[in-house]
Amino acid sequence: MKTGGRIASTACSALVAIVLAACAGRPPAPYERTPGATPGTRSPGSAQPPAPAAPGERPPAPAARQYRLGPAANALVAQAHTQANGGEFAGAAATLERALRIEPDNPLLWVELGRLQLQQDNAAQADSMGRKALSLATGDPDAQAAAWRLIADSLRARGRNGEAAEADSRASTLSPR
Amino acid sequence: MLLGLLGVAAVAGSAWVLYLDLLVTRQFEGRRWTLPALVYAAPLELYAGLPLPAAELAHELERLHYRRVTQLDRPGTYRINGGRLDVALRPARFPDEKRDAQLLSIFTGADGIESLRDSAGHEVPVMRLEPLLIGSIFPSHGEDRIVVTPQEVPPLLPAALKAVEDRRFDSHRGVDPQAILRALWVDARAGQIEQGGSTLTQQLVRSYFLSSRQTLGRKVREAIMAIALDAHFTKDDLMNAYINEIFLGQDGDRAIHGFGLASQFYFGKPLAELDLPEIALLVAVVRGPSYYDPRRHADRVLARRNLVLKELAEQHVVSAAEAAQAARRPLGVSPRPAGAYYPAYLDFVRRTLRRDYRDQDLTEAGLSIYTSLDPRAQDAAERALERELARLDHVKKHAPDHSLEGAVVVTEPQSGDVIAIVGGRDVGYDGFDRALDAHRAMGSLVKPFIYLGALESGRYNAATVVQDQPVDVPLPGGRHWRPENFNHDVNGPVPVVRALADSLNLATVGVGLDVGLPKVAETLQRFGLERPPEQVPAMLLGAVNVTPLEAAQLYNGLANGGFRNPLRAVRAVIGADGKALKAFPVQVTQVATPEAVYQLDRLLIAVMDRGTGRSARPLLPAQLVVAGKSGTSSEFRDSWFAGFSGSDLTVVWVGYDDNTPTGFTGSAGALPVWAHIMAGLNERSWNAPMPDGLVDIEIEYPTGLRALPGCAEDRVSVAVPAGVQVQPKPGCGFPDNGNLTTTLTDRAHQWIHELFR
Numbered sequence: 001m002k003t004g005g006r007i008a009s010t011a012c013s014a015l016v017a018i019v020l021a022a023c024a025g026r027p028p029a030p031y032e033r034t035p036g037a038t039p040g041t042r043s044p045g046s047a048q049p050p051a052p053a054a055p056g057e058r059p060p061a062p063a064a065r066q067y068r069l070g071p072a073a074n075a076l077v078a079q080a081h082t083q084a085n086g087g088e089f090a091g092a093a094a095t096l097e098r099a100l101r102i103e104p105d106n107p108l109l110w111v112e113l114g115r116l117q118l119q120q121d122n123a124a125q126a127d128s129m130g131r132k133a134l135s136l137a138t139g140d141p142d143a144q145a146a147a148w149r150l151i152a153d154s155l156r157a158r159g160r161n162g163e164a165a166e167a168d169s170r171a172s173t174l175s176p177r
Numbered sequence: 178m179l180l181g182l183l184g185v186a187a188v189a190g191s192a193w194v195l196y197l198d199l200l201v202t203r204q205f206e207g208r209r210w211t212l213p214a215l216v217y218a219a220p221l222e223l224y225a226g227l228p229l230p231a232a233e234l235a236h237e238l239e240r241l242h243y244r245r246v247t248q249l250d251r252p253g254t255y256r257i258n259g260g261r262l263d264v265a266l267r268p269a270r271f272p273d274e275k276r277d278a279q280l281l282s283i284f285t286g287a288d289g290i291e292s293l294r295d296s297a298g299h300e301v302p303v304m305r306l307e308p309l310l311i312g313s314i315f316p317s318h319g320e321d322r323i324v325v326t327p328q329e330v331p332p333l334l335p336a337a338l339k340a341v342e343d344r345r346f347d348s349h350r351g352v353d354p355q356a357i358l359r360a361l362w363v364d365a366r367a368g369q370i371e372q373g374g375s376t377l378t379q380q381l382v383r384s385y386f387l388s389s390r391q392t393l394g395r396k397v398r399e400a401i402m403a404i405a406l407d408a409h410f411t412k413d414d415l416m417n418a419y420i421n422e423i424f425l426g427q428d429g430d431r432a433i434h435g436f437g438l439a440s441q442f443y444f445g446k447p448l449a450e451l452d453l454p455e456i457a458l459l460v461a462v463v464r465g466p467s468y469y470d471p472r473r474h475a476d477r478v479l480a481r482r483n484l485v486l487k488e489l490a491e492q493h494v495v496s497a498a499e500a501a502q503a504a505r506r507p508l509g510v511s512p513r514p515a516g517a518y519y520p521a522y523l524d525f526v527r528r529t530l531r532r533d534y535r536d537q538d539l540t541e542a543g544l545s546i547y548t549s550l551d552p553r554a555q556d557a558a559e560r561a562l563e564r565e566l567a568r569l570d571h572v573k574k575h576a577p578d579h580s581l582e583g584a585v586v587v588t589e590p591q592s593g594d595v596i597a598i599v600g601g602r603d604v605g606y607d608g609f610d611r612a613l614d615a616h617r618a619m620g621s622l623v624k625p626f627i628y629l630g631a632l633e634s635g636r637y638n639a640a641t642v643v644q645d646q647p648v649d650v651p652l653p654g655g656r657h658w659r660p661e662n663f664n665h666d667v668n669g670p671v672p673v674v675r676a677l678a679d680s681l682n683l684a685t686v687g688v689g690l691d692v693g694l695p696k697v698a699e700t701l702q703r704f705g706l707e708r709p710p711e712q713v714p715a716m717l718l719g720a721v722n723v724t725p726l727e728a729a730q731l732y733n734g735l736a737n738g739g740f741r742n743p744l745r746a747v748r749a750v751i752g753a754d755g756k757a758l759k760a761f762p763v764q765v766t767q768v769a770t771p772e773a774v775y776q777l778d779r780l781l782i783a784v785m786d787r788g789t790g791r792s793a794r795p796l797l798p799a800q801l802v803v804a805g806k807s808g809t810s811s812e813f814r815d816s817w818f819a820g821f822s823g824s825d826l827t828v829v830w831v832g833y834d835d836n837t838p839t840g841f842t843g844s845a846g847a848l849p850v851w852a853h854i855m856a857g858l859n860e861r862s863w864n865a866p867m868p869d870g871l872v873d874i875e876i877e878y879p880t881g882l883r884a885l886p887g888c889a890e891d892r893v894s895v896a897v898p899a900g901v902q903v904q905p906k907p908g909c910g911f912p913d914n915g916n917l918t919t920t921l922t923d924r925a926h927q928w929i930h931e932l933f934r
Contacts, residue, residue, distance in 0.1 A: 072224030075302035
């Protein structure tokens with residue numbers, strides 16, 4: 001069956017999100033992220049998978065993957081920060097969007113975009129971008145925490161302090177500062 | 178008395194001259210300010226890791242009409258040396274940056290770009306090529322132009338114009354009696370009009386007032402105006418006006434004015450980069466853009482160009498050797514006119530901008546408009562539609578005497594960027610734009626939104642068994658609605674995954690009626706359907722009219738994890754002064770939970786692997802994960818396919834303009850177009866992260882029973898909420914009490930939560 005190659009065993013695919021390394025060596029699980037494995041034209045993919053464990057070795061502890069920015073996106077984010085600090089918000093947004101086109105699935109870029117919205121007092125859009133980041137950040141507690149902190153700040157900006165505190169505590173649980 | 182009459186005549190004559198003077202001066206002054214908006218495609222971003230092989234990179238440079246050379250001598254050239262490509266980038270303006278000409282070295286390997294370096298050898302993290310000019314928004318009278326400053330004009334051009342058209346331009350006062358006499362002499366000998374004797378200034382006046390009739394009165398008027406212009410303005414001003422004004426070609430409704438646009442129109446590159454034979458060709462065209470149309474009368478134009486070259490050598494503008502060498506070169510005209518490539522896309526751009534700008538702003542104010550168009554995606558979409566429709570015409574069953582039509586929209590789901598639009602099979606034709614204006618029944622494209630509503634209700638999951646059985650819905654007026662499956666069969670109990678993948682009408686109507694018409698309508702509207710659909714049962718089988726662009730808006734939310742972003746073609750508008758006027762930033766709104774959309778997307782992947790989309794698989798890379806849905810409206814009037822990978826969403830519609838049945842299902846008509854487009858783009862797999870709280874399981878496709886390899890052949894992988902009870906297939910070795918998945922994941926979740934505590 002042609003899809004057979006794409007589908008790892010049930011046990012592996014059920015668990016792969018949790019213990020990625022345990023499945024190392026097998027074909028990639030069907031619909032799991034396999035970061036870096038199949039980069040496309042418009043995205044180099046930059047989440048770093050944990051190092052695969054040698055056979056027989058104990059699987060490494062947390063499932064965590066860690067999103068990083070590739071060099072191109074990183075340079076663009078730095079440029080966007082400079083622009084935003086100089087009050088050039090539209091330019092900063094355009095620069096972040098360049099980075100986003102290179103790595104559209106990177107939650108860190110959505111957090112950056114949301115932070116920029118917050119700087120322009122657009123809390124509702126910042127909140128949405130935080131939620132977008134969160135949906136992409138599954139498995140990366142640091143990125144999830146960054147998304148929750150953005151959501152918390154955007155809630156606070158709208159006077160929703162109770163919900164903001166809740167979002168903050170989620171962030172702290174995931175990744176204590 | 179006589180004196181009095183003469184006096185009156187003199188006063189009247191002077192007044193007339195003054196009037197003409199005023200008229201032409203105003204025209205001259207005013208002309209400097211009417212600049213059609215220029216529209217640009219998205220620039221190609223270069224960075225280490227971009228999987229673009231050296232050959233494709235060179236192709237992208239050629240698309241921008243960079244010239245391959247052995248020595249980089251000026252902007253707009255490149256050279257290849259093994260895995261190293263050096264390019265002399267042209268100066269470029271982006272919405273957020275003005276960049277000078279510069280050198281860039283690109284190092285490529287088997288996987289694409291490995292590094293970028295500047296002329297000092299320093300690593301460059303990211304660099305974009307200048308955006309491709311894809312057209313302009315010219316006024317309804319059809320005059321299109323790109324205005325150039327004297328600095329952007331190669332010095333050879335005015336020299337050549339003077340040599341061929343007006344030798345005494347620098348010394349005469351607007352008219353040239355010698356030239357007129359000479360022309361008369363030549364004409365008299367030839368017995369026909371061969372030389373006009375008009376100065377460049379006279380030609381300019383003629384162009385301003387669009388008078389093609391050559392009466393004596395007009396000639397006098399033209400001469401007076403030319404003398405007036407010459408008196409008021411410098412020769413340099415006049416030459417620059419001539420270069421920007423003169424008519425040099427026709428492209429449908431669009432009149433090509435000025436050498437700046439003509440250079441793009443015929444050669445696809447800036448005027449500053451033209452070399453001797455190219456300049457000679459444009460100078461040759463001046464005499465009669467229709468008679469000397471290089472795309473239609475190549476031989477005639479070649480002869481005239483070489484005559485121009487000979488003239489230039491005779492007048493020592495160039496050396497005889499240069500002229501002889503240039504005369505050996507081919508015309509070098511691009512096969513298709515630049516700026517007329519993408520009428521359907523430009524149509525969307527114009528409509529977007531008309532919300533914010535008056536027509537006059539767009540056609541006169543010299544705006545630069547930066548769009549999301551990806552020329553590679555656009556080319557892939559055009560090619561696939563043209564080729565597949567030709568094939569379908571050939572095999573069609575109903576064979577009416579007219580040909581099939583189609584439309585394509587391609588987006589990048591995460592940003593909502595529309596990267597390609599094809600409005601019909603005649604892709605260069607600026608007419609009925611089906612992508613934006615064909616309102617057609619969406620057919621089964623509606624089904625995912627029914628199942629999304631079902632998943633959101635919490636009462637359904639991929640393995641839920643639903644009944645594919647006859648449905649009878651009483652309608653007002655004693656009528657009944659009795660839908661049928663596509664092949665009129667009845668399948669009984671089937672899991673949700675199969676009901677959607679095989680596009681079973683009866684099962685889906687059952688689910689839709691259970692979920693409720695209001696819920697289905699609300700789901701469609703949440704995802705971006707602007708008009709509320711009529712809440713009749715037939716809505717469940719797609720009796721909802723949408724344009725291909727609207728279908729793309731709806732599916733974009735499914736491809737983007739339940740986030741809606743307004744589809745956009747325009748990213749930014751920049752004024753003539755270089756200041757940003759308007760930006761259209763990325764915007765997202767969450768319209769469904771990631772959990773529900775993830776489960777649905779997995780069902781849409783089953784469509785491609787098992788269901789009505791499976792015939793696309795052989796056309797796609799084996800490892801590529803894609804999701805999609807076919808749509809066929811009643812009596813095969815509309816054939817749809819909407820589907821996405823991790824990087825792009827493509828919607829294809831195929832049908833007849835007059836709504837005649839096509840005989841094609843979505844899978845037979847639109848799907849092959851879709852598959853060829855997706856195969857032609859460098860797609861990434863769909864790979865949304867599975868939200869916490871969902872688990873992957875395998876179930877038997879026909880029954881929905883939990884299964885494992887070895888105990889069931891016909892399995893499909895789905896995502897369901899952790900903890901749902903899925904009946905195991907007997908003999909598969911699951912624990913008696915039910916569910917392996919649930920136990921495994923519950924344990925795993927507990928473990929993971931402890932880790933983070």
